[in-house]
Amino acid sequence: MTEKAFILNEDDIERVLRRISHEILERNKGYKSLVFIGLQKRGVPLANRIAKNIEIFEGEKVKAGKLDISFYRDDIGRNVKPDVQITDIPFDIKDKNIILVDDVLFTGRTVRAALDAIIDFGRPKSIQLVVLIDRGHRELPIRADYVGKNLPTSLDEFVDVKLKETDGVDSVIVLENKRKRDAQ
Amino acid sequence: MLSNKSIVDIDDLSKEEVNKILTNADSFLEVSKRDVKKVPTLRGKTIVNLFFEPSTRTKTSFEVAAKRLSADIINFSAQGSSLEKGESIFDTLKTILAMNVDLVVIRHSDCGAVKLISETIDIPVINAGDGKYQHPTQALLDLYTIKKRFNNFKDLKVAVVGDILNSRVARSDIELFKKMGINVTIVSCSMLLPDCMDYINVEVNNCIDDVIEDADVIYMLRMQFEKQDRKFYPSIREYNRFLSLDMNRLKRMKPGSIVMHPGPVNRGIEISEEVMSISGKIAEKLEIENQVTYGVAIRMALLYLILS
Numbered sequence: 001m002t003e004k005a006f007i008l009n010e011d012d013i014e015r016v017l018r019r020i021s022h023e024i025l026e027r028n029k030g031y032k033s034l035v036f037i038g039l040q041k042r043g044v045p046l047a048n049r050i051a052k053n054i055e056i057f058e059g060e061k062v063k064a065g066k067l068d069i070s071f072y073r074d075d076i077g078r079n080v081k082p083d084v085q086i087t088d089i090p091f092d093i094k095d096k097n098i099i100l101v102d103d104v105l106f107t108g109r110t111v112r113a114a115l116d117a118i119i120d121f122g123r124p125k126s127i128q129l130v131v132l133i134d135r136g137h138r139e140l141p142i143r144a145d146y147v148g149k150n151l152p153t154s155l156d157e158f159v160d161v162k163l164k165e166t167d168g169v170d171s172v173i174v175l176e177n178k179r180k181r182d183a184q
Numbered sequence: 185m186l187s188n189k190s191i192v193d194i195d196d197l198s199k200e201e202v203n204k205i206l207t208n209a210d211s212f213l214e215v216s217k218r219d220v221k222k223v224p225t226l227r228g229k230t231i232v233n234l235f236f237e238p239s240t241r242t243k244t245s246f247e248v249a250a251k252r253l254s255a256d257i258i259n260f261s262a263q264g265s266s267l268e269k270g271e272s273i274f275d276t277l278k279t280i281l282a283m284n285v286d287l288v289v290i291r292h293s294d295c296g297a298v299k300l301i302s303e304t305i306d307i308p309v310i311n312a313g314d315g316k317y318q319h320p321t322q323a324l325l326d327l328y329t330i331k332k333r334f335n336n337f338k339d340l341k342v343a344v345v346g347d348i349l350n351s352r353v354a355r356s357d358i359e360l361f362k363k364m365g366i367n368v369t370i371v372s373c374s375m376l377l378p379d380c381m382d383y384i385n386v387e388v389n390n391c392i393d394d395v396i397e398d399a400d401v402i403y404m405l406r407m408q409f410e411k412q413d414r415k416f417y418p419s420i421r422e423y424n425r426f427l428s429l430d431m432n433r434l435k436r437m438k439p440g441s442i443v444m445h446p447g448p449v450n451r452g453i454e455i456s457e458e459v460m461s462i463s464g465k466i467a468e469k470l471e472i473e474n475q476v477t478y479g480v481a482i483r484m485a486l487l488y489l490i491l492s
Binding site: 071117 | 215
């Protein structure tokens with residue numbers, strides 16, 4: 001894998017998240033019915049940062065939880081998957097507007113699994129999706145309500161999101177699988 | 185995700201794999217705390233509980249674990265089956281395997297029976313206890329219980345007390361604890377120790393008083409009367425004097441230390457009636473019920489790691 005393009009740095013990510021936080025408040029007419037759920041693993045810090053922004057803008061704390069979708073995958077037994085992470089939704093989601101947060105939207109299968117998982121916890125009023133990067137190539141009829149950056153990619157490329165909380169640094173880089181491309 | 189698909193004894197698991205199982209167990213513990221205690225992870229998988237020997241907690245624990253992961257589980261017990269008509273174990277197994285099963289959980293009263301079966305069939309097998317040999321899932325849940333309380337295993341002292349000779353739990357526990365770097369001591373008498381103590385290579389004490397003030401974990405074993413073909417101990421009074429946990433001894437244990445027991449407890453033999461029914465702050469020392477709760481999480485993690 002070699003680096004192809006540098007997409008977002010620390011300041012860019014902060015600006016994007018601030019803009020999205022405002023959009024969420026605008027569309028939902030305030031923070032009152034909102035709860036945030038970040039998808040393991042990099043959606044969790046993103047959800048926390050947006051929740052923090054909203055706290056700063058509105059002066060009131062909002063709730064944020066985390067969700068791991070391993071139990072709801074549609075490819076169990078087909079691929080080797082990383083360890084199951086913690087799910088922690090310490091609040092009632094009934095009749096709430098849920099803001100679901102993930103780093104990259106790709107095939108849409110993770111989001112499909114997340115929707116199933118959330119429904120097992122109760123019946124929310126609505127679920128809206130935030131993604132930092134939308135890289136295209138959807139395999140399911142799913143779209144994001146709030147997008148940090150639309151990034152058209154080829155299937156040989158890999159979008160590498162790093163966040164301070166999980167990786168020590170904030171950056172979004174596109175990597176390319178060069179060998180595979182040369183072979184073609 | 186595990187290198188050995190079958191788990192027959194502790195040797196089948198590397199230290200890394202044990203840590204992986206314990207890490208994953210936390211997520212499965214959360215599922216059991218939800219209002220809807222079910223996830224669709226193993227939908228469409230079929231698991232058979234093959235119990236050739238009586239069991240309540242292990243069998244129920246596997247059943248609950250499988251059901252919470254949405255797998256179908258079929259319970260088979262030797263009583264009332266064609267085994268009573270004289271069918272051999274292997275023919276019984278063939279019949280069950282012909283139904284396209286994905287995993288079998290086996291308990292048997294003969295040592296090595298599960299290993300033999302795992303070598304003859306090509307789907308994963310989990311040993312739920314075979315004779316006096318091994319009970320690996322019990323050892324994993326015991327280790328998990330210790331991890332939940334102490335966070336790591338460094339410098340921990342565990343004293344395993346009682347009937348080592350007839351206990352498969354003791355064999356698996358001691359092996360696993362040592363593998364993870366825990367300091368293990370045995371408290372027992374010569375009648376209740378196996379011949380191969382050199383092989384186990386653990387310090388042996390004869391009275392629980394020798395370790396009670398020093399141990400972080402007092403692990404009480406059940407007196408296995410059903411496996412004892414002769415009388416191993418002169419009297420219950422003598423057992424109480426050297427190997428039982430009573431109120432007096434419980435109070436002498438150091439702060440933060442815990443008591444474990446694989447269950448079912450013989451009240452008045454390993455643990456006194458009074459200790460079993462205590463309440464208040466000191467009751468936090470007893471981890472016996474937590475062991476059962478954690479057992480479901482550990483078995484869910486195992487089923488997930490083997491079948492996914």
